[in-house]
Amino acid sequence: MAVRISGAQASDGHAWPLLSPKAGMLFVLLLALLLLFLLDIVLGSVQIPLESVIGILLGRGAEHPAWEKIITAIRLPKAATAVIAGAALSVSGLQMQTLFRNPLAGPSVLGISAGASLGVAVVMLASGGAANAFAIRQLGFGGSWLIVIAATLGAMAVLLIVLGIAVRIRDNVVLLIVGIMVGNITISLISIWQYFSEPEQIQDYLIWTFGSLGGVLGPQLAVLGAVVALGLLVSFSASKSLNVLLLGENYARSLGMSTFFVRVSVIAATSLLAGSVTGFCGPIGFIGIAVPHLTRSMLDTSDHRFLMPSCCLVGGILMLACDIVAQMPGTQTTLPINAVTALIGSPVVIWVIMKQRNLKSSFS
Amino acid sequence: MNNSILQTRDLAIGYPAGKRLGMSGNRRSGNRSKIVAEGMSLELREGELVCLLGPNGSGKSTLMRTLAGVQKPLGGEVLLSGTRLERLSARDGARLLSLVLTDKVLTGNLSVYALVALGRYPYTGWAGNLSPRDEAVVRHAIETTGTRMFAHRHLGDLSDGERQKVMIARAIAQDTPVIMLDEPTAHLDLPNRLEIVRLLKMLAREQKKAIVLSTHELDMALQTADRIWLMRPVDAPHGERKSSIVSGIPESLVLDGQLEQAFRRKGFEFDLHSGSFRFRHDAERTIGLVGDGVRAYWTRRALERIGCRVVPGTAVPQHVVVAGENGTGHWQFFDGSTRNPHKLQALSDVLTAVGVSASSGEVVR
Numbered sequence: 001m002a003v004r005i006s007g008a009q010a011s012d013g014h015a016w017p018l019l020s021p022k023a024g025m026l027f028v029l030l031l032a033l034l035l036l037f038l039l040d041i042v043l044g045s046v047q048i049p050l051e052s053v054i055g056i057l058l059g060r061g062a063e064h065p066a067w068e069k070i071i072t073a074i075r076l077p078k079a080a081t082a083v084i085a086g087a088a089l090s091v092s093g094l095q096m097q098t099l100f101r102n103p104l105a106g107p108s109v110l111g112i113s114a115g116a117s118l119g120v121a122v123v124m125l126a127s128g129g130a131a132n133a134f135a136i137r138q139l140g141f142g143g144s145w146l147i148v149i150a151a152t153l154g155a156m157a158v159l160l161i162v163l164g165i166a167v168r169i170r171d172n173v174v175l176l177i178v179g180i181m182v183g184n185i186t187i188s189l190i191s192i193w194q195y196f197s198e199p200e201q202i203q204d205y206l207i208w209t210f211g212s213l214g215g216v217l218g219p220q221l222a223v224l225g226a227v228v229a230l231g232l233l234v235s236f237s238a239s240k241s242l243n244v245l246l247l248g249e250n251y252a253r254s255l256g257m258s259t260f261f262v263r264v265s266v267i268a269a270t271s272l273l274a275g276s277v278t279g280f281c282g283p284i285g286f287i288g289i290a291v292p293h294l295t296r297s298m299l300d301t302s303d304h305r306f307l308m309p310s311c312c313l314v315g316g317i318l319m320l321a322c323d324i325v326a327q328m329p330g331t332q333t334t335l336p337i338n339a340v341t342a343l344i345g346s347p348v349v350i351w352v353i354m355k356q357r358n359l360k361s362s363f364s
Numbered sequence: 365m366n367n368s369i370l371q372t373r374d375l376a377i378g379y380p381a382g383k384r385l386g387m388s389g390n391r392r393s394g395n396r397s398k399i400v401a402e403g404m405s406l407e408l409r410e411g412e413l414v415c416l417l418g419p420n421g422s423g424k425s426t427l428m429r430t431l432a433g434v435q436k437p438l439g440g441e442v443l444l445s446g447t448r449l450e451r452l453s454a455r456d457g458a459r460l461l462s463l464v465l466t467d468k469v470l471t472g473n474l475s476v477y478a479l480v481a482l483g484r485y486p487y488t489g490w491a492g493n494l495s496p497r498d499e500a501v502v503r504h505a506i507e508t509t510g511t512r513m514f515a516h517r518h519l520g521d522l523s524d525g526e527r528q529k530v531m532i533a534r535a536i537a538q539d540t541p542v543i544m545l546d547e548p549t550a551h552l553d554l555p556n557r558l559e560i561v562r563l564l565k566m567l568a569r570e571q572k573k574a575i576v577l578s579t580h581e582l583d584m585a586l587q588t589a590d591r592i593w594l595m596r597p598v599d600a601p602h603g604e605r606k607s608s609i610v611s612g613i614p615e616s617l618v619l620d621g622q623l624e625q626a627f628r629r630k631g632f633e634f635d636l637h638s639g640s641f642r643f644r645h646d647a648e649r650t651i652g653l654v655g656d657g658v659r660a661y662w663t664r665r666a667l668e669r670i671g672c673r674v675v676p677g678t679a680v681p682q683h684v685v686v687a688g689e690n691g692t693g694h695w696q697f698f699d700g701s702t703r704n705p706h707k708l709q710a711l712s713d714v715l716t717a718v719g720v721s722a723s724s725g726e727v728v729r
Binding site: 239240250251254257 | 429432433434453454455456457458459461462463465467468469473474475477478479482483485486488490491492503515516538
């Protein structure tokens with residue numbers, strides 16, 4: 001048995017276990033993240049040698065000005081967006097799973113993604129006029145401020161409804177069901193909207209739902225980064241309370257935790273994280289549900305003070321990996337990121353969970 | 365000298381009117397609040413082990429939750445360490461009273477050590493980092509409960525008895541003068557039950573903690589409790605169910621018949637000698653029993669179990685004689701029709717013989 005010898009060596013030979021076991025794992029994950037980040041920038045439809053990429057990143061310039069443009073204006077923001085989106089979705093998923101004590105919970109369960117989609121649908125489908133649609137297309141879907149604002153407003157609207165209900169309900173399971181129902185209502189509203197829309201408009205909307213990491217540039221990247229940073233800050237500060245919430249709400253209350261405060265904090269953080277990412281990148285599925293499971297399995301802990309940063313790293317890693325696959329290195333085609341996350345990620349999760357077999361013990 | 369740590373004054377417990385969404389429950393009462401029990405004045409002292417007894421649905425859990433501040437009282441007040449409960453901040457309350465519940469915990473990936481450390485929540489800063497003193501308290505709690513051997517294991521890998529000890533360790537780590545436990549011995553086997561109770565008793569004696577535990581185990585409560593809070597249903601107007609509560613030392617509650625009244629049902633009787641409830645058999649036949657000692661006692665139990673009234677002596681035509689010493693002993697059964705007894709080597713054979721003679725129609729009443 002691998003017992004770490006600590007200062008408090010016990011008389012019976014068992015050392016006291018450490019509260020945060022594999023701190024070294026964080027370092028390994030960080031290294032993997034950096035590696036994949038680099039790989040994501042190197043690979044793409046245009047082949048740029050590694051030395052040139054590093055040269056450009058270090059600000060030394062490159063032999064081809066076009067390469068520098070590709071790296072700094074396209075690939076670097078895209079990789080950064082991937083890391084930000086992966087971290088944001090994973091952390092919000094982790095909080096949802098703990099708050100609702102449900103392994104299937106994710107950032108989308110409270111209808112946040114659906115709300116964002118509704119906002120986008122309203123803009124794309126209801127604007128109706130060909131001029132508007134043309135304007136949107138000119139601006140590009142991923143990066144259109146109009147789309148971002150619409151998505152954020154949609155997410156916020158749904159969230160305010162859920163929050164209003166959350167204040168009145170004591171039980172988190174009921175809140176979960178209410179959230180799913182609100183999401184369903186939102187999705188059906190989108191369906192009705194689609195039914196009365198032109199095929200071209202529906203196609204525009206569909207393309208948005210495929211998700212995209214590209215197109216979040218300059219000021220938009222800064223806004224996304226700032227909002228996600230704020231959301232992560234709120235999330236990290238709730239770590240202690242989320243740990244206690246593992247004991248259940250009654251225990252948490254008996255330990256002096258305000259369940260109301262934690263619930264509001266988690267919902268607010270999730271709306272910031274998932275709402276902003278959905279707004280800028282479209283509804284990216286799977287990551288939010290899968291990464292918390294992956295992280296828990298790999299690190300074998302439920303301590304949120306440790307899980308939060310780990311989820312950020314694992315989420316970023318997985319998102320970068322998906323992006324690398326999505327751009328199909330060596331070819332001119334790219335796949336929609338939303339399809340790739342589930343296609344690549346699901347087998348990975350199945351494999352890890354089958355191997356570790358401790359998912360069940362986390363939730364039953 | 366008053367070392368009372370928790371008091372209630374004219375406390376009424378129950379569920380308030382209106383929205384109760386998400387709580388298990390009582391839709392029946394509509395917009396009126398449902399009072400489970402009222403007018404309760406209780407006192408809990410340091411170093412005292414109190415067992416909360418009462419039939420299912422009498423409001424034990426409601427009382428526990430109200431005393432712990434998880435649920436609001438409908439009337440009256442709860443004083444914890446002299447302060448009204450609603451005036452205490454959540455954090456201060458958590459430093460005075462800890463709970464051990466029957467709730468499932470989802471800490472599959474949390475080590476026992478980390479879980480017990482969660483008990484320090486009311487003492488740690490926003491990051492939840494343990495100070496050396498916090499860690500010492502956690503370790504002490506683990507040592508006290510004898511869970512040291514599996515401090516590194518996950519809660520999901522423990523047996524029910526071990527898990528219960530860990531949850532008690534968590535409550536001890538919370539370092540409160542009052543600990544309340546909701547059916548801590550449910551689902552446990554006898555050795556584990558005894559161990560848990562012994563642990564609680566020790567905490568009350570040595571660390572002067574005031575401990576309240578709800579239980580359905582009368583025997584255990586009578587043997588260990590310093591005081592019993594007995595909730596019992598009383599008839600209220602309009603067909604409502606309400607409970608009243610009496611507080612007293614176990615022996616008094618037995619002697620003045622309070623215990624029997626609280627649990628009385630058809631088909632049971634309270635045995636004043638053993639302090640436990642027994643099936644009341646509507647005996648159809650009478651069997652004599654000769655003999656003494658342990659074997660005679662268990663022979664009597666067996667005969668009663670299959671529905672016989674057992675009287676001492678051979679006056680009854682059908683009788684059983686317990687013969688010989690332990691180990692070499694045997695039984696003699698006189699079936700009332702022949703003079704010669706059946707010599708039987710096993711108690712099960714005695715029961716069979718008694719059963720056969722009953723069906724042969726020669727039963728002597």
